Structure formats: C-alpha cells, structure tokens
Amino acid sequence: MIFKEFYGNTQYDQQVYRFTLVNRSGTRVSVLTYGGIIQSFFFRGIDIVLGFDNLQNYELQDAYIGAIIGRFANRIGNGVFPLNNTTYHLVKNNGPNHLHGGVEGFDRKVWRAEEKDESLHLFYTSLDGEEGYPGNLETEVVYHLDEENCLSIEYKAATDKDTIVNLTNHSYFNLNGHSFGTLEEHEVQIFGDTFTENDENALPTGKIRGVHNTPMDFRQPNLLLDRIDEDYDQLKFGKGYDHNWVIHGDGLRPFVKARGLVSGIMMEIFSDQPGMQMYTANFLNLSMKGKNNAIYPARSGVCFETQGFPDAPNKRGFPSSVLKTGEQYRSKTLIVLH
Template sequence: MGFGEMPDGRPVERVTIGAAPGVEVDVLTLGATAHRVQVTGGDGVRRDVVLGRDTVPSLLGVDGFLGATIGRYANRIAAGRFTLDGVEVVVATNDRGNSLHGGADGWDKRLWTVESVSPTAVTLALVSADGDMGFPGEVAATVTYEVDGATVRITHTATTSAPTVVNMTNHSYFNLDGDGAGTIDGHTLQVHADRYTPIDATGIPLDDHAPVDDTPFDLRTATVLGPVLRVDHPQLAGTRGIDHNFVVRGEGLRPVAVLSSPATRTSLELSSDQQGLQVYAGNGLFGPGRSGRRYRPGDGIALEPQVSPDTPNRPSWPSARLEPGQTYRSVIEWRFSAL
C-alpha cells in the first residue's frame, strides 16, 4: 500500500503484518519504521500504542525518529570522532557537536527495500555505502518485523566490507493509553538495571556507569513516571527528564523492562539481547502528530535497546566493532498483555 513519495519521487510503501485480535503492525519502507502498532488493551479497547506522523514530509522534516530503525550508530558519539585501528574516524555531527543516531541523514531518513513479506512478517534491507556519514565500510543491513499473537519481534542484522562500528535499534515511542491520549505520566516503568550512565550537558557519558541507588534512575520496581521525571536531580535538569542509558542485568535475550498503564490495564514487556537500554521519556517531543494533532513533551516514551553511548571511545565498555565476515545481530521483543 502506498504512503507517499520521497522528494525524488520514489514511492514509500506501507506493509501491514499481524491481525486482530492480536497485534497488527504497519511498517513503512521510509526508515524501516513501525508506523502503527494496534493492540487490544486490558480494558478490551483496541488502540494504536505508538506515536507517528501522517506524511512523508513530516517524517523527513521533523526530528524525533518516531518508530524508525536507527543506524549506523544509535545514540551519541562524542564530537563525531573515534579511533579505529589507529586511524581517526570523523563522522557527521548533528546534536550539540556530537553524532546522534548516525547523523542528520541517518538510516531513519533512508528508503529501505522490501526483501520479503508474509501475513506475519516483513524484512527490509538497506545498503549503506563506504563513507556514509563518515563511517567506514559498506554495510548491508536488514530489519525483520515478525508478529506472533501478542508479541512483536524485531531482528536487526548487518555485515560490512571493512572494520566499522554498528549499533542498531528501534526508536518507537509508546503510549499504552493510545496515540493522542496525553502524557505517559501515569504509566509505570520497571527497568532491570542496577547501573545507569551519567551524562554531561551534551548527552555524552561522564566517567563510568553509576549505581541507581538513591537516584531517580532506580526503576528496579514498577515506578510511576510522572513524579520521577520531576525530581530535583542534576542529571534530570539538563535533559528535562530521563534520557539516559541503563546497564541491563544478564546476557542474551531476556526481559529488560516493563511499561504499564493502569488506566487501560495494558502492559508491555520489553526483551532484548543488548547490554544497554536508552530510556527517553519524550522530553523534547514536538511537531505534527496524527490527524492534525501536535505532540508535546511526554506524549510517549522510547525504550531503545543498544550498546552504551559513545562506546567507540570507551575501550573498557562492550564494543560495537564489526569486522568483515562477521554478522551483527540484535533482537528486540515487545510482548503485550492485560494487567
């Protein structure tokens, strides 16, 4: 199904997978984006629980990364510089002097190709040239969305022609009360992490990860978001809320977070095989939404599994390096249920 056209006239497609009463997902080839995620809530009402924009120009023209596949490198790289095999790599900067989500023309702004599609799954592919946004190596990436009843699985893969760094994620903003229902202040969030990553005024990690104890980042039990986001804490002041990496316990594909809405009796359990989870409470959300509405800060929350920010400059942290002959792979699962 058509969704519009890129500025150069190439068509943007929309593919629907899954079916009611289970989850139904609309995927756009622009940004390999989860455009709509229809879920039957615990109250029996069916809703779209992710934020989105209605047109190609609004998706291309307004930052926010709503539902998009992020690459080559999710999150930030300090000053857009890192060293790889003794050579300084300089990549595009687009956020307070740093590289964010691959640069101003990241994979969220690219037109992906549908590689395969079925009633319950779609795979999209993208080739990122050697030197794209400054990153070395030609990278061939795929993302597969699969629906199985109440679960959505997202699998990212990538291969490279030369040593490089790859860190992919999905950037959906969730509101379990439904798109357009207001803020996520009444939602609860639990994150299975004992440490988080303090950042400077530009979003770059300070020294090392820190314990969540006695901070607003202690989300080890289900915590109502509204009061937490307004705590007087220096790490929240600069970001106007939470926009931080959490170091998740365990390894392999395992539950990392639970987001719930008591209002609609709906819960989302997020599983990932990554060591980090960027929690972004939509502090800077703005711009057009659906059906003439405009988004405001706090209208959705992004839960982005990934490696830690600025990892290419942190040799003691888990690496994002990818070599020729290797295959990068990451998996995200969203499992929706009734409270």
C-alpha cells in the same frame, strides 16, 4: 498476514510502501519502507505509538519517530572515533556530538522490502563513507508479529571493512493511546541497577552509577513522571530521562515492563543488547499534528531503545561496538503486549 499498500513519494520522488502485519486476535503493526518506521501499533483497538498520517510529516520531523536508527544509535562524542589506528570524523548533528547516524541516517533512507515466512524483511546498503563511517554495510531488519502479540525486531549487518554498528528502533510509546497527551498514568520497571552517567550534553562520561536512592531507580514499578523533575544533576542535564541503563545478564532477557494505567495495556521488552536508553521525549516540539490531528507535546511518549552503550568506541570498559570484516552483527528485541 501481511498487507501492502502505497504510502507516498518522498521529496526525492522515491516510492514508499506501508506493510501491515496482522494476527488472528486483531493486533496489527504498520511499518513503512521509509526509515523502517513503525507507523502504528494497534492492540485492543488502541494505537500505542506516536506517528503521522502522511509521509511528508515524517520527512519534516527531526525526532526520529518510529524509525530504525543506524549506523550508530545514540551519541558519539565530538563526532570522532578511533579504529585500527585511524581516526574517523562523523557528521556533528547534536551540538558537539554525532547522534543517531547523522543528518541522513537510516531513519531517512528508503529500504527495500521482501515478505518471507510471514515476516517483513527490510534491506539497506550503507556505502563506505556515508556520514563518515567506514565500510560498505549490508543491513537487514526483520519484523515479525506472532499470535501471542509479540513483535520481534531482528537486526543483521555485515561489512567489507571494519566499522562500528549499533542499531535500534526509536518508537515513542504511549500505552494509554498515542493521543492521550503526556506520560501521566504510566508505570515502568527497568531490570537494571546501574546506568551510564551523562555530562551536560547527554554524552556518557564513562562512569557507571548506581540507581539506589536516586530518581533513576525503577527496579520496582514506579510512576514514570513521579520523580522526573527532582533536583538531580542527571535529570537536569536532559530535562528528564534520556539515559542508558545497564541491563542485568546476557542473552535474550527482560529489559523493561511498562503499563498504561488508563488502558490497562502492559508491555514487556526483551533484548540481547547490553543497554537500553529510556527517553521521555523531553525535547519533543513538533510543528505539525500527529495521527488523527493529535497533538504531541513534550513527554507525550517514551522510547525504550535497546542498544550498545552510547559513545562505546571512545570509552574503555564499555562493550565493543566494532564489527569486523567477515563477522555478522546480530541483535534481537521482542515487544510483548498483554
């Protein structure tokens, strides 16, 4: 079942709605037409995503909480990339780099919504030149909650001019409950044994590093915060985890398994993307309170951003993020709760 309700008006007087997907066991996911944001995700009566009770706080925050990220998730070095013998200049909004689609990325847009086949379909047209990107990009994101407590997020895009695309969702999870505090009592396993090395600005250098004998090794379940402050260059650069893991295999496959040791909730994520950024909210510093007056300090949620590799347009050897005219971008991520 899907329920629709008015949520509020943006600062530009655009109407925003909240759609809530509910299954027979009582699991429910609320999605806003503003940014395609996952505003709440209740499982066994516990809301496991950070968020806000009103639209104004979503507009004020700059942490991409719960939102669809596009056109290009993660960083593009110096806000520049080459394509078809042309150099494109994007907005720089993260030090010297372009991050998460720019100042007015997909997270700040009001999406058109349709209910179809017990799924929520969101649509947005990104115009040629928006934030510096070439081509008119027609984007669709589909949310579906099944009876096995699996939330699927499907991304589709097509362009009338060759461009780059990398879409993801930026939900902050705390499996012990959104208001639990920090990520203490979280166990994580990642199905990858290498990651893309970062420089001091969290931009990939182009090198792939192994996780063996480093605090990046989550091949077996480990407490998430157990090694986060170790004397390791990669953790120092980002004040914690903010890295892209290379995930084994191709097609729809396991990416990560996480468990809240207090709630007992386990989450598995599957995707068909080449990588996954795990971000432990190291820089979260909100001036406003979250849902039910919750306080969200740094490291109070973890993002698992299934994605193409950061800065892929500028790194030879990274999987291509180019979407050509006449082709369709398609990606799928499954979030399964137990």
